[in-house]
Amino acid sequence: MASTTDTAPATCKVMLSKHVANGLLAEVLEGVRTLEKPPHLVGFLANNDPAALMYAQWTEKTCQENGFRYSLREISRDDLEEAILAANTDPDVDGIIIYYPIFNNRQDQYLQQIVDVSKDVEGLSHRYIFNMYQNIRFLDPETRRQKCILPCTPLAIIKILEYLNIYNTILPYGNRLFGHTICVVNRSEVVGRPLAALLANDGACVYSVDVNGIEKFTRGEGIQKKRHEVHDLEGQTLKDVAPLCDVVISGVPGNSYKFDTSLLREGAVCVNFSSEKNFGPEVKGKASIFVPSIGKVTIVVLLRNLLRLIQNRRLDDVKPAQATERPGTLEAAS
Numbered sequence: 374m375a376s377t378t379d380t381a382p383a384t385c386k387v388m389l390s391k392h393v394a395n396g397l398l399a400e401v402l403e404g405v406r407t408l409e410k411p412p413h414l415v416g417f418l419a420n421n422d423p424a425a426l427m428y429a430q431w432t433e434k435t436c437q438e439n440g441f442r443y444s445l446r447e448i449s450r451d452d453l454e455e456a457i458l459a460a461n462t463d464p465d466v467d468g469i470i471i472y473y474p475i476f477n478n479r480q481d482q483y484l485q486q487i488v489d490v491s492k493d494v495e496g497l498s499h500r501y502i503f504n505m506y507q508n509i510r511f512l513d514p515e516t517r518r519q520k521c522i523l524p525c526t527p528l529a530i531i532k533i534l535e536y537l538n539i540y541n542t543i544l545p546y547g548n549r550l551f552g553h554t555i556c557v558v559n560r561s562e563v564v565g566r567p568l569a570a571l572l573a574n575d576g577a578c579v580y581s582v583d584v585n586g587i588e589k590f591t592r593g594e595g596i597q598k599k600r601h602e603v604h605d606l607e608g609q610t611l612k613d614v615a616p617l618c619d620v621v622i623s624g625v626p627g628n629s630y631k632f633d634t635s636l637l638r639e640g641a642v643c644v645n646f647s648s649e650k651n652f653g654p655e656v657k658g659k660a661s662i663f664v665p666s667i668g669k670v671t672i673v674v675l676l677r678n679l680l681r682l683i684q685n686r687r688l689d690d691v692k693p694a695q696a697t698e699r700p701g702t703l704e705a706a707s
Contacts, residue, residue: 384640385657387665393536394669398439401673404680404693405440412679413442414468414494415460419450424648425472432470435672441679450475453484461489468494468679473563491686494678496522497563505567508547508574508600512685519685522678527568529670530622530646537642537662539620540575551576551596554617558582558632559624564646568622573601580606580614587614612636620644623651634659 405412414436416429429445436443448456453475460466469492475481485497490512493501504510504521512519523531534540540549555572559565560583569581573590579601581588587606592598606614615621615636623632624646632651637643640661645651648668656663680693687693 385660386662387657388533388537388662390533390664390667390669393533394673396536397532397670397673397677401677401680402439404684407693408683411440411442412467412676412683413444413465414470414675414679415466416443416445417453417456417460417469417471418445418447419453419475420472422472422474429472431668432672432675435676439676441676454487457484457487461487461492466492468492468682470494470675491682493522494525494675494682496524496528496678502567506570506600520681522681523571524563524567525671525674525678526564526646526667527571528678529667529674530568530644531571532670532674533644533664533667534620534642537664539642544576547574548576548596553577553619554580555620555622556580556582556611556615556618557622557624558611558651559647560585560588561624564624570601580618582611582614587611622646625649625651632656 414432416432418425418429433443433445435441446456453471457469457471460469469488471484471488473481475484486499488495488498490498490500496502496505500512501522504512505523510521511517512521539553541551542549544551550572553576555577557565557569557572557579560569560581565581565583569579569588569590573579573592576592576596579590581590587609589604589606590601591604592601611633615633616638618641619638620642621632621637622644626647626649628649630647630649630651631653632643634653634655637656637659639659641659642662642664643652643656643660644664644667646667650665652663652665684692
């Protein structure tokens with residue numbers, strides 16, 4: 374049987390996320406070799422969500438294959454708060470991940486806030502989220518030794534865009550998306566909104582789309598502002614903004630949604646981060662590059678974040694995450 378890439382028109386390259394994941398993983402393993410003991414990641418599962426269990430199992434498999442320790446702790450949601458607080462102070466635990474949703478309300482936000490910032494492998498605690506939106510890239514801006522952790526799925530998408538050379542390494546660090554117009558279909562607080570902010574903070578003009586309308590994330594004309602601003606575009610719809618965009622990123626949950634391919638610019642780059650297929654096969658007739666899924670990259674980014682946490686805690690000059698700071702990447706020094 375012919376592969377997807379064989380049947381796609383010659384004008385479209387279907388790029389599988391494993392190629393990005395393998396490159397990042399090699400860099401992560403380079404960092405692991407500088408450690409005295411395997412990093413220990415603890416996952417808390419307090420729901421019956423099959424997708425959460427699958428993510429936990431993928432994480433465990435990837436950890437075991439690459440010299441990380443992983444402990445899955447299945448627990449009732451009423452005991453979760455106490456378990457998180459105990460893991461915060463346990464010297465044997467290097468990083469904590471919680472599989473949401475738990476209560477599916479503001480209580481989940483509270484649980485995100487109580488994970489210690491030094492063990493928050495998902496970058497969801499208040500300090501990391503605040504710094505991300507303010508475009509502050511270090512926990513210690515003066516000494517610039519401790520780099521902020523970014524949420525795994527948005528960072529995975531950025532790593533894919535870097536791999537595709539959407540980031541222009543000729544431009545100064547922090548401005549490398551200047552000139553790009555990007556559409557993000559999803560404005561969830563966990564993925565869509567942080568992603569739009571990160572892309573805009575790197576210089577892109579971003580149209581953030583959800584059922585409530587369109588918001589524009591930008592650092593102003595000529596990217597003169599230090600952090601992004603958000604403008605509500607009243608009355609505008611996806612039909613108004615999608616044709617302007619050279620990159621379209623979609624992550625609408627549920628199998629009923631399909632992005633209207635007729636709205637795509639010729640040669641646009643399309644990335645799907647939903648567990649469902651947001652783009653139909655006809656996307657290959659319009660896009661120049663199509664990335665159908667990102668899951669493998671997300672898990673490697675999780676391990677990469679864990680290395681970053683260990684690096685941030687160390688006082689010596691051995692930096693286990695340094696291998697991932699290649700020139701031109703989001704985290705590389707300016």
